Amino acid sequence: MIKPFIILLLFISSILTGCVRTKILDDLHLDSAIGYDYVDKDLIQATVVVPIYNPDKSISSETFTETSSLSKEILVKIDTKSPKSVETGKLELVLFSSELAGQGIFELVDNFQRDPNVTTNLSLAVVDGEVKELLTTQFKNEDTGRYVSEIIEQNTNLGLIPKKDLHQYMFDYYSTGKDPYLPLLKLENDQVEVSGIALFDKDKLVGQIDFSELFVFTVLAETSKNGSYKVQNDTFVRNLGSKRKFIVSNNKTNPEITINIQIDGIIRQHSGEKIQQKKLYEKIEKQMEQDIKEEAEIMIKKLQALKVDPLGLGEQVRSRTRNWDEKKWYDMYPTINVKVKVDVKITESGVVE
Secondary structure (H helix, E strand, C coil): CCHHHHHHHHHHHHHHHHHCCCCCHEEEEEEEEEEEEEEEEEEEEEEEEEEECCCCEEEEEEEEEEEEEEEHHHHHHHCCCCCEECCCCCCCCCEEEEECCCCCHHHHHHHHHHHHCCCCCCEEEEEEEEECHHHHHCCCCCHHHHHHHHHHHHHHCCCCCCEEEHHHHHHEEEEEECCEEEEEEEEEEEEEEEEEEEEECEEEEEEEEEEEHHHHHHHHHCEEEEEEECCCCCCEEEEEEEEEEEEECCCCCCCEEEHHHHEEEEEEEEECCCCCCCHHHHHHHHHHHHHHHHHHHHHHHHHHHCCCCCCCCCCHHHHHCCCCCHHHHHHHHHHHHEEEEEEEEEEEEEEEE
């Protein structure tokens, strides 16, 4: 005999199930990318990319563009243009123009953080130029949103740029003693390329790291396993792994920070002087240590001048200081003494010409 409470439970479940709004996949447009451009202080322009799977099995993209003062309203207005409801269930990428990023992007990013249909590994990036132009460009036989996402993913896997997604951006934003940063993209001759790193003061773009500086920024910013470095125009060294360690002294008064970077690598290509292997290794190691140290210290001074701390130096001092004063830290940050020590170990060589 079925117990009364089981019958009641089944009855309630059937009622609740009947109240859930069902969505038929064929009746939806699942967007793969959304991009935002600055119009004026009251208006933003959004471009939504939807993948189209054609009968001949080719893939193209359809875009919808609208302008509004509210990001949520934009998506509603886009729905009025689309034959199907536009949903964020497969959203992979959100782009911001550099002009808009200079005004602040927190409100837009926060909307995605609160959207239950959006995953926290959503890719975020800044575009040097107009986002609409980039997203309305058709790249090969592939959805534009997926294509651009794969470029970011590949450059991350290659160690050219640190990994940054929605979760990591919000973590950096709310962190005490650290500022966010995002990949910087550019459309050049109908090709998308990673052109550097966009630096933020909280949610406002204030500067950038250029492409030529990416290797040094990456080994300063995180533990990395990939990437390559050019030494004296005749040698390429592949980074097999890098580690960093912070040493903080005088943290209660006038902090001094030393960043120890350890890099293990192999010589991928060498076309310079032919010398005995051990001496070649020693020569490359010494040159890399000197060059990276100089470039890193110049970069840190640049970050201090911009008053942004993407490396989390403030976080390192805060974790070692009782009653840490955030305001006092940011007042002294531009002038604190930061030194870099680099230890390079070449483990083997690849192609030597």
